[in-house]
Amino acid sequence: xxxxxxxxTGPTKGAFGPRLLISWAVRFYGGKPLxxxxxxxxxxxxYDGVIISGGHDVEPVLYAAEPEVEPKYxxxxxxxxxxxxxxxxxxxxxxxxxxxxxQLLNVCRGGSLFQQLRLHRKKTSNRWTFLxxxxxxxxxxxxxxxxxxxxxxxxxxxxxxxxxNQGIDRVGDDLIVTGRDADEIVQTIEDPALPFVxxxxxxxxxxxxxxxxxxIFKALVQCAxxxxx
Numbered sequence: 001x002x003x004x005x006x007x008x009t010g011p012t013k014g015a016f017g018p019r020l021l022i023s024w025a026v027r028f029y030g031g032k033p034l035x036x037x038x039x040x041x042x043x044x045x046x047y048d049g050v051i052i053s054g055g056h057d058v059e060p061v062l063y064a065a066e067p068e069v070e071p072k073y074x075x076x077x078x079x080x081x082x083x084x085x086x087x088x089x090x091x092x093x094x095x096x097x098x099x100x101x102x103q104l105l106n107v108c109r110g111g112s113l114f115q116q117l118r119l120h121r122k123k124t125s126n127r128w129t130f131l132x133x134x135x136x137x138x139x140x141x142x143x144x145x146x147x148x149x150x151x152x153x154x155x156x157x158x159x160x161x162x163x164x165n166q167g168i169d170r171v172g173d174d175l176i177v178t179g180r181d182a183d184e185i186v187q188t189i190e191d192p193a194l195p196f197v198x199x200x201x202x203x204x205x206x207x208x209x210x211x212x213x214x215x216i217f218k219a220l221v222q223c224a225x226x227x228x229x
Contacts, residue, residue, distance in 0.1 A: 002032075002228070003030060003031055003032040003225075004030075004031050004032065004048035004049060004221060004224035004225045004228055005031070005032045005033075005034050005046065005047040005048050005049075005224075006026045006031040006032065006033055006034065006047065006048065006049045006050070006051060006220070006221060006224060007034045007036050007045070007047040007049070007050045007051070007084065008022050008023060008026070008033050008034065008035050008036065008050075008051045008053060009036050009037070009050070009051070009052050009053060009077075009080070009081050009084055009101075010035070010036075010037060010053045010055065010077075011037065011038075011055055011056070011074055011077050012037050012038055012039075012076070012077070018053055018054060018098075018203065018205050018206070019035060019053055021205040021206065021208060022051055022053060022098075022205045022217070023035070024208070025205065025208055025214065025217035025218075026051075026217060026221060028214075028217075029217055029218045029221040029222070030221055030222075030225065031049070031220075031221040031224065031225075034047055036080075036084070037080075038076040038077050038079075038080040039076075039080070040080075047093070048093065048094075048224040048225075048227065048228060049093055049094035049095070049096075049196075049220055049221065049223065049224035050084060050085070050088045050093055050094070050095045050096070051095075051096045051097075051098065051101070051220070052081050052084070052085065052095070052096070052097045052098065052100070052101030052102075052104060052105065053098050053099075053100075053101060053205075054098050054099035054100045054101060054163065054164075054203055055074065055077065055099075055100045056072050056073055056074045056077070056100065057072055057073060057100070057115070057165070057166050058073075058078060058100060058103050058104050058107055058113060058166070060113070060115060062078060062082075062107050078104065081101070081104055082104060082107075082108055085097075085104060085105055085108045086108055089108075089191075089194070089197070092194055092195060092227075093224070093227070094195065094196035094197075094220045094223040094224045094227070095194075095196065095197045095198070096196075096198050096199075096200070096216065096217075096220050097198070097199035097200070098199075098200060098202075098203060098204065098205065099163060099164050099200070099201060099202065099203055100164070100166075101199065102168070102188075102189060102199025102200055102201055103166060103167070103168060103199075103201075105172070105175075105189065105197070105199045106168050106171065106172045106175065106189060106199065107172070108172065109172025109173045109174060109175055110172050110173045111168060111169070111170050111171050111172030111173075111175065112169045112170040113166050113167065113168060113169055114166060114167045114168070114169045114185075115166055116165065116166075117164070117165055117166060117167045117185060118165070121183050121185070122183055123182040123183050124162075124181055124182050124183050124185075127162075128162060128163045128164075129161055129162055129163070130161050130163065130203070130206045131161055132159035132160055132161050132207055132210065133159070133161065133162075134159070134160050134161065134162050134181055134182075134202075135157050135158070135159060135160070135181065135182060136153075136157060136158040136159070136160045136179050136180075136181065136187050136188070136202070137157055137179065137180055137181065137182070138150055138153075138155060138156075138157070138158075138178065138179055139176075139177055139178045139179060139180065143176050143192070146192075147176075147178035147188075147190055147192070148178070148190050148192075148196065148198050148219075149178040149179050149188050149190065149198070150178070151219075152212070152215045152216055152219055153212040153215065154212070158179075158212050159210075160181075160187065160201075160202035160207070161202050161203055161206055161207060162201075162202060163202070163203055164201060167185050167186060167201060168185075168186040168189065168201070171186070171189065172189075174191055174193060175189045175190065175191055175199075176189065176190055176191075176192060177189055178190050179200075185201075186201065187200065187201045187202065188200055188201070195223055195227065196219065196220055196223040198216070198220075200216070204216050204217070205217075
């Protein structure tokens with residue numbers, strides 16, 4: 001059986017470090033990484049799973065909102081990755097959205113975003129950190145009792161990092177929240193009706209030395225491999 005091809009999306013330039021780490025994790029668990037950038041969707045590439053990496057803020061016009069912060073948007077990347085996400089959802093491919101990728105997944109499903117999370121923080125710091133200094137609390141609601149997040153990281157709290165200034169506000173159609181931080185800010189979304197659709201607000205690629213974060217990439221590659229048969 002061929003190795004499952006995992007598409008890793010990103011900007012036209014930059015983000016070398018995160019994408020390198022994601023590629024390493026994909027290779028380590030038996031997948032073949034395929035780096036895709038805006039414009040590559042027209043090349044007819046085929047893949048068995050998708051990882052939408054982090055980066056610039058999602059343009060608010062996509063969820064019918066006015067900009068509240070100084071623009072740092074990448075319209076070409078937004079359009080490219082939304083096409084990839086929708087295509088993946090239609091094919092029921094394993095899909096992981098990281099930080100901005102989770103936000104864009106939510107927007108693709110009709111959800112909206114908070115543009116300035118610092119206004120919603122009371123118990124947690126708004127400081128960005130690569131280190132796992134924040135705590136992820138698993139949802140206790142019945143619909144999340146069998147969540148993908150719990151199956152990968154267990155029922156207990158998990159330490160995560162934080163490298164974002166935006167976050168999920170209104171949750172998109174058919175998505176459920178399976179993890180939040182101490183300020184109740186959404187940290188994880190899933191589509192329980194599909195085999196593997198997961199959005200995480202943190203950056204697990206910077207925490208590969210922790211088994212709980214490596215397990216996310218392992219599960220995605222394994223799901224892609226299983227769906228090849």
